[in-house]
Amino acid sequence: MPSSLNPKLETMLAETSNKICGCKGIRSCRLCKNTENEVQALFTGNHNVQSNVEKKTCYFCVHCKKAYQYTRVDSLAEDQSLQSSFPECQNEDLPNNTSVPSPGATSNVLELKEDNKLCQHKNVLHKMNFPGITIIENFVSPDEEFSLDAAIKETPFQKSQSGRQKQDFGPKVNFKKQKIRVSSFNGLPSYSRFLFERMGAHSCLKDFQPVELCNLEYCSERGAHIDPHFDDAWLWGERLVTLNLMSDSCLTFTLDEDPFLEVRVPLLRRSLIVVSAEARYQWKHGISEADVIGRRVAMTFRELSEEFSRGGSKEEEGKHLLTLALTFQGTAIQPSNVPHWD
Ligand SMILES: O=C(O)CCC(=O)C(=O)O
Numbered sequence: 001m002p003s004s005l006n007p008k009l010e011t012m013l014a015e016t017s018n019k020i021c022g023c024k025g026i027r028s029c030r031l032c033k034n035t036e037n038e039v040q041a042l043f044t045g046n047h048n049v050q051s052n053v054e055k056k057t058c059y060f061c062v063h064c065k066k067a068y069q070y071t072r073v074d075s076l077a078e079d080q081s082l083q084s085s086f087p088e089c090q091n092e093d094l095p096n097n098t099s100v101p102s103p104g105a106t107s108n109v110l111e112l113k114e115d116n117k118l119c120q121h122k123n124v125l126h127k128m129n130f131p132g133i134t135i136i137e138n139f140v141s142p143d144e145e146f147s148l149d150a151a152i153k154e155t156p157f158q159k160s161q162s163g164r165q166k167q168d169f170g171p172k173v174n175f176k177k178q179k180i181r182v183s184s185f186n187g188l189p190s191y192s193r194f195l196f197e198r199m200g201a202h203s204c205l206k207d208f209q210p211v212e213l214c215n216l217e218y219c220s221e222r223g224a225h226i227d228p229h230f231d232d233a234w235l236w237g238e239r240l241v242t243l244n245l246m247s248d249s250c251l252t253f254t255l256d257e258d259p260f261l262e263v264r265v266p267l268l269r270r271s272l273i274v275v276s277a278e279a280r281y282q283w284k285h286g287i288s289e290a291d292v293i294g295r296r297v298a299m300t301f302r303e304l305s306e307e308f309s310r311g312g313s314k315e316e317e318g319k320h321l322l323t324l325a326l327t328f329q330g331t332a333i334q335p336s337n338v339p340h341w342d
């Protein structure tokens, strides 16, 4: 809120916002932003001014794992699917042996080798490497997606920041003070066991052992999104693994030092994305409001950092967390205790 507003109005807005959504501090969603904007406009006559500086947008190709800026991007405005804003690469002739089939998969174009020569892109202005992204398409089948969503809905969601709703299965963490409490953590939920087992069949996740699952629900009516951020690196390890359910979306990567550059990575429905390396540690990631169409559910699994793994100073704590997590008998932890990057 601008400081030019009178204190009474600020208090009124804060109270209203608190009642209708879960935003705190600088975060906002459509519910509190609308209220705030309407009242602000009444009092100040100000309206948001859109920046007209051109963005350099690169699109990540799931197949050759490079990011491309195009001379023109045909956007099918009438098609509501986000997929249509990603230019297609010509990869129909890819041999089957370049892929690793996923147990839930119907597609055989998966985990393709980097630098796949057969992947061709038209109208390319600029091509860049974008290390640290692996996408496994069709990680779950439509039936499995439906069952997972039904199982998730059995637990009530808690209001979160920026219009999101969440459920957390993990230890209580105070990231600022670097403190953990495990007393209320009783494991990952049973419905996530088969996902963990399936991950192990993929080379990039062979040794992946999750200690936290955070389910996030995004709905466009609430203007749900997630601001650009880094995930914690003290407790959480290198790989952030997200299963995307119920609709397509897009993860946008940005750099503070180059605010006009962005890399858009498709979050395809039923696909699994692994974010690691530079994509995890050098680039911030976020999901903009415009990239949420209808309802989206994201299941994010996190592993332990080196400090909490074998040989690290917190190895014993890590072991304990892992034993609890992998019982798969978990129930969601209480909202006030929810650990999160923000
Ligand atoms: O919804 C997503 O896919 C990303 C969520 C995320 O970045 C986070 O929870 O830290």
Ligand SMILES: [Fe+2]
Pocket: 229, 230, 231, 285, 341
């Ligand atoms: Fe994140």
